[in-house]
Amino acid sequence: MKGTIINIQHYAVQDGPGIRTLVFFKGCPLKCAWCCNPESQSPGSQLRYISYRCKQCMECVSACTNSGVSSEEGHMSHSFELCNECNSKICIDKCNYDAVALTGKDISSEELLASIAADISFYRNSGGGVTFSGGEPFAQHEFLVEMLQKCKALDIHTAIETCGWASEKALRKAIPYTDLFLFDLKIADPDLHLEFTRKPVGPILANLELLSSEKADIIIRFPVIAGITDSTKNLEGIAAIMYSNNLKQINLMPFHSLGTDKYEEHGMKYTLDQIKEFDPGQITAIRDFFLKQDFICEIS
């Protein structure tokens, strides 16, 4: 089977124990306002234009048969919708400076497994393994389950980083082959969750309950977004969910703005004006909140 991924990252050390290989799946049902991997939202491959690499050589303009790209006062202007539908994408071939690229590629489960398995001795020595991330891995659940099975057959530790949006059937298929779920919890309040992620929180909480009842190993990941997720009310709501599901550990993911360039590069709009990054003191205060309630809490 084939899946669509953005990237394979070796020596990843922040997404599960030990030295890991991180596979970014493409496609995510949620559209979180603060998303720092916007290129992972859409399921298909997308054109990316990295302006600082562009030398204005015009090779792409002359090659394009689709009127997808034009030159405007010293920079290239792309009609991204047109480009993403274009089958030839000849501009990528023509660019000599890697300023135009494709985000997302199809990969067979065999090829992906070979890349993961190449680091098996690193996993063994560090207690590491593979983490399927994204995007949302369950958005390609058949491919995901096949990968999980193949990895477990090689005795590789498996983790899934999920937003929790999955069908019960898919989730149940994945559980036996998954050693660790890194489960995102963002906003406890249903209305706010819908507003900021475009999906209701209910099905996500049901899935969390299912995982918990199946005794899956779960670490909650909580994105700390100023003015959105950091209210006392939300922290209490998250803690309550954890308590009711008998969960032990929550890791904080402080917002960073490293992903903002990627919006523009993919012709996407960043809807939030300006989120401020936290200073370490504020993050520590949030960690203390969870520690006080006897949760294990680490800052990523």
Next chain:
Amino acid sequence: MDEQTACFTGREIHSAPALSRTSFLKIRYLDSPLMVDTEYIRHLTDSHKQTDGLEVQLRRATDHAYALAHMTPVIHNGDLIAGNKTRFIRGAIPYVNYAASPFLKEMRKEEQDAQSKHSEQGMGGGIGKTISEAEQNGLRLISGKFLISKDDYEGFKDVCGYWEDKCFMEQGDRLWKNHFGKADFIVNGWEIGLYTAPHEPCPEGRLILDYETALEKGYEQIIRETEDKINAFIPENMNGASSLFFWKAAVIVLKGASGFTSNYAAEAEKLAGKENDPARKAELEQMAETCRQVPLKPPRNFREAIQAFWFTYLLGHIEGSHLGFSPGRLDMLLWPYFNHDPDITVEKAIPLFEELFVKMTQIEYIASLSWQGLGHGNLYQNLILGGVDEKGEPVNNPVSMAILQAQINMQMTQPTLSVWWDEKLDPEFLMKAAECVKTGVGYPAFFNQATYVAHELETSGLPVEIIRKHSAIGGCTEPTLQGMSHGIVQAGFINHGKLIDLVLNEGLDPLTGIRMFEAGNPQTFEEVRSYYLKMMRETVRNWQQYWNYVMIAHRNTVPLIFCSVFVKDCLGGGKGMDDGGAALNQSVTTLSSGMVNVANSLAVIKKMCFDDNVCTLDELFHAVSQNWKGYESLRKKALNVPHWGNDYDFADDMFLGLFDEYCTWVKGQNNYLGLPYDPSMLAISTPVPFGKVCNAFPDGRLKGEPLADGVSSPFPGSDICGPTAVIRSSSKIDHRKIRGGLLNLKFHPSALKGENGSKNLLALIKTYFEKPGFHVQFNVVDSRMLKDAQLNPQNYRDLVVRVAGFSAYWVEMSKALQDQVIERTEHSL
């Protein structure tokens, strides 16, 4: 981290010297200019004028002993350890007995050698201070970064003039230039940058003395034993006569050395007599007492053991023009003294090591501009911790921990720390080593002891117990047997990159027009490869044979006597190292760098011109000759062919094939001691000057860009599959075949954060060494911080980064080398 505010991630581990005294020593070092001290060489010259007619070993010993006994003992404020190489804080001895011509040429405003125009030195830090002080105080600036007083300079000119026709380099030149049939090839090779500049100004090093015997016996006992040999000696053949001279020379030099250390005892006593501060007075009295005991008699406690080590180390350092003269396994050496000293603790030992490391860093070397540039002022003093002993038991002990903590605190560029990795080492020790890596200083480097033991078992045939106990690193990344190997005295480096230029241009250097080979235009991939191999072989062979001529002159002008006394079993066999007296004489290497670019270029040629038919060989060669100008799309395709370091067999096999050819060929020529040359590859700063003299390559590299560094480090930016793929590629090399090896990895600090980050780093090392790899070292730094340091050097006076087999002060590095370190692929999350 608070550095977050400056838009980059700071280093995780910060520390400070243990005492205000050691803080003072470090700051004094950082604030001191670089000085040349002509005292030693003037005394040596005075003696040499009187010793004409003596047998060469006796003459060398007599001159050196005279100079040692007449050097001014200088004890600086705050010092507890006695003994300095020069009278200055940062001082260098100009060894004009080795090579006078670089200095004379500078005085005459002539070019020193073909490479000097391509070499660069940094201009910041202490070097910047030197230059400004020269301008202000009417001192003279020599060799680009050293100060010399006007009076010293006049005397120095005379000394240089005296040695012009007598020095090692001149004697060697007369030999090989007149007798070696390929002399023109060597000269032309320098001209086009195929070889590093003549190595005679600083040929020695990669040497570790037998400090164990020096401490256990003390000089007095060694003198007595040697005199007994002399008294019992009856000549029966000419070799025997040579032994007599060697033993007599040994006694002379040890007595000179005793004079040197006794002068320190007297000086400490004198200063104590004048000292008003009772605390300092007591320190000086203790120093005098210590210097009366060691190194003449065995140390009675840990502090005396450190002083005894330092004296012997220093005396060995003074004798020769060394690069890579190393302390070796100091934790193993000092452990018995630590263990039996009821008054010493790790806390008390740390500041002693802090001071020792300042003293090591204070030693500077002055040589030709080319070699100063290649070494970047670094003396490659390698201190290796851990590993296993003769029985295979781990060596790490509290002294190992104290040494690591001292360098975590001080972050001096010397000594560069290394760890002999072994499965059995204590995890606490390894975590401490990882902590030191995370300061960002780039050490310790990790070496796989088992790999070297396997190499030496095959090379030397010595028992495994001996090899285990003595294995150490001499210099940047060259393993050797401490206290029993002939110092690795090699000719310098071969530039594999230049061979690409020559293959592409029918044997003609495209940048100078100099013809090196008569070769045709290759038509097939096999021809390209075989032309390269043919040229590589001739380049290697000529270099080895040239150097064998040079080393005849070494034996006849500057044989090492003091150092030989402390190399097994020179005294027992009655033969100095120059006569093959060391237990291991196959330590002499042939060095090269840049092979990764050859492998990448071959991969591109095969794939684009023959497998995929993207272009013809002529088209590719033409594009390269134009520095890819107008051929950007072809260059992109070349860059997209998998390069070395991504675990693609296609490119990796190219490298492995060349590596095997090189190793086999190198061993085909005997060294000057009658044993096969040992293959080695490493880098020091060669990728920068070697790259400067090279045209563009088929692998997409542009004209003048640095070559790939190290042995198996990928070309910057070409490793796109992460650090584990680099390691998988590198581990395909059979590292047992070579003496040396070098893999650089650069990590963003966040990738190694916290205890888990350290554990993952150690797991990475373990995985590599199980394969088995040989060496890996790490720069842990945010490239954005380095860019900031380029813009604001005033904020980074003590920033230390890893370059090759050494670490250097950032501000004292050349811009080109700084750029190279920034360019290396940074592995982050």
